[in-house]
Amino acid sequence: MAKIVLAGRADCALYAKAELLADTLHRSLPNFTVHRISILPDEWKEWLEATCKRNGWKHEESPLVWRDLVDQGGKGMLVGGYSDFLEHCQDYYNITSDMPTDVMLSVAAENLETKMNLVDEEQHRLSLIKPLHVWISSALSPACHFLIPNVISAELFPHVSAISLHLLDLDRNEEELQQLRMETEDLALHLLHQVTVHTDLEQAFQEADVILLLDEGWSDGTKSEDEEEKKKKTVKAISDRYREYGQLIDTRANKEVKVIVSGDSFAHLRCSLLLDNARRIDRHQFVTTATQLENEARAVVAKKLKVKTSDVANVLVWGNINGSFYVDLQRAKVFNYDGAIKGPAFYSQPVDKILYERKWLETDFQDMVRCRRAAVASKTCRAAAMSLANGIVTVLKAWNGICGPDEVFSMAVLCTGYYDLPDGIVLSVPITFVDGKWSVLFDVTVGEELKERLHLSASELRQEKELGS
Structure with missing residues (x-):
């Protein structure tokens, strides 16, 4: 069976003539099939260059004709x-074309009109779709590969009909991002509307409904013996970028945007800078997830009690999750514990x-929890990306109303007088x-020792912010 592909500018008279010739062949030869690709005039040159580059062809005019050999295990064979094409039809099938010039021009005009109508219909269809816009920064970080399949899911966004995913990475090349885009599209997820990639801030956070900030690895590439000087440069780089992030979110994102800051370095500072510069957005829309640290603490407790990690709940993390944090078990409970008292699956102690x-x-x-993530990284030679992604997904589920009313989470948020803490500090x-x-839980005991720890964390974070200013 012969399969011919005809591609050409929608307004090209020779493309119209090639179509007529192909139709004649199809009527004469039942096994002869034709596939047409009509391209708008202003898109033709770019499309032709990309197609020829992909197939290793040389061709500079409309139309472009090739035989499709995919069914035979090979790529297309260029006709020209x-x-x-006319010579090919005469030699192989003894069929030629005698289309008059006026008919040829008329068909070309009809082709262009039909193509324009199809484009208008598609644009109208797309305008009726109102996708949820999700932005992920540092999209080439390992955690993003675990995040993407979870983010584009009906389980996480049960009331959303479509999701547009926007991948932002200012420190990598666009080719890698394009590969990630293609891999995401290959997931064939029902909610996925489109994937866009960005290597600059020109369109960053446009119409954003959810922003997940994974930025890590802050370095200017220079070697420095002075750790204090190195830290100052790092904090300065973070401060510059996140002030700009905050301003862009303030002007471009939707007012109800959910912003989640995550990572192993300066997470509180980054969140605080966003809050300072995105004044239009409610402060309750910015959080720093401590769920990864919380789950690591649950794993340590579970090993001690010989239960599963999921059997431990309501572990609290206070303070600076990248510095002097404190893991508190005053509300923690355990299910399925093999002790003197046992009960059904819902019974906890x-x-x-x-x-x-x-x-x-x-x-x-406290030390075991503090070192657990570093131990995972040293054994796997990479960051604990899977647990980081899981922590973000857990927070998003709860934020979208997918959690029980009694569930307690640890998150770094802007403290406004909570527990006698100084205003304007982001603490877990x-x-x-x-x-x-979300609302802060006050049904907990905050003793003098814990208050001292929290004030120490607040002092650390104030110093970071002063260093960046």
Whole structure:
């Protein structure tokens, strides 16, 4: 079976003539099939160059004709332009064309009109779709590969009909981003409307409904023996970028945008800078996720109690998640614990009633949690990307109303007098979600020792911010 592909400018008279010749062949030869590709005049040159480059052809005019050999295990075989196609039909099938010039021009005009109508219909169809716009920065980080399949899911966004994913990476090349875009499209996820890639801030955060900021690896590429000087340059680079991020979010993002800051370095500072520069957006729309750290603490407790990590709940993380944090078990509970008292699957017991080793809880336990992520990274030679992505997804689920009313989460948010803390500092505190809105949990005991820890964290973060200014 012969399959011919005809491609040409919609207004090209020779393309119209090639179509008529192909139709004649199809009527005469039942096994002869034709596939037409009509291209708008202003898009033809770019399309032709890309097609020829992909197939290793040389051709400079409309139309472009080739035989499709995919069914035979090979790529297309170039026939050429109209004259080449006419010669091919005469030699192989003894069929020629005698289309008059006026008919040829009339068909070309009809082709262009039909193509324009199809373009208008497609644009109208797309205008009726109102996708959720999700932006991910540092999109080439390992965590993003775990994030993407979860973000474009009905489970995470149950009331959304389409999602437009925007991949931003200012430190990598566009070719890598294009590969990630193609891989994302190959997932064939039902909610995915489109994927765009960006290597600059020209369109960054346009119409954003959700922004996930994964920026890490801050370095200017220079070697420095002075760690203090190196830190100052790092904080300066972060401050410059996140001030700009905040201003762009303020002017371009939707007013109800959800912004999640994540990462192993300066997460609180980054969130604070966004809040300072995105004044139009409500402060409750910016959070720094501490869920990854919270889950790591749950894993340490679970190993101690010989249960699954998922059997431990309501662990609290206070303070600076990239510095002097404190893991608090005052509300933690454990399910399926094999102790003296047992109950059904829904029965839980307070962890602090089971773990009596107070010295271990205040020393070794805190150190084990602090070192756990570094231990994973040293063994795998990469960051703990999967747990980071899972922490972000957990927060998004809760923020979208997919959580129980009794679930407690640890998140770094802007503190406005909470627990006698100084205003304007982003610290990790316990929160709950109700109807897609978070609020700080006050039904906890905050003793003098914990207050001292929190003030130490606040002091650390103030110094970071002063360093950047």
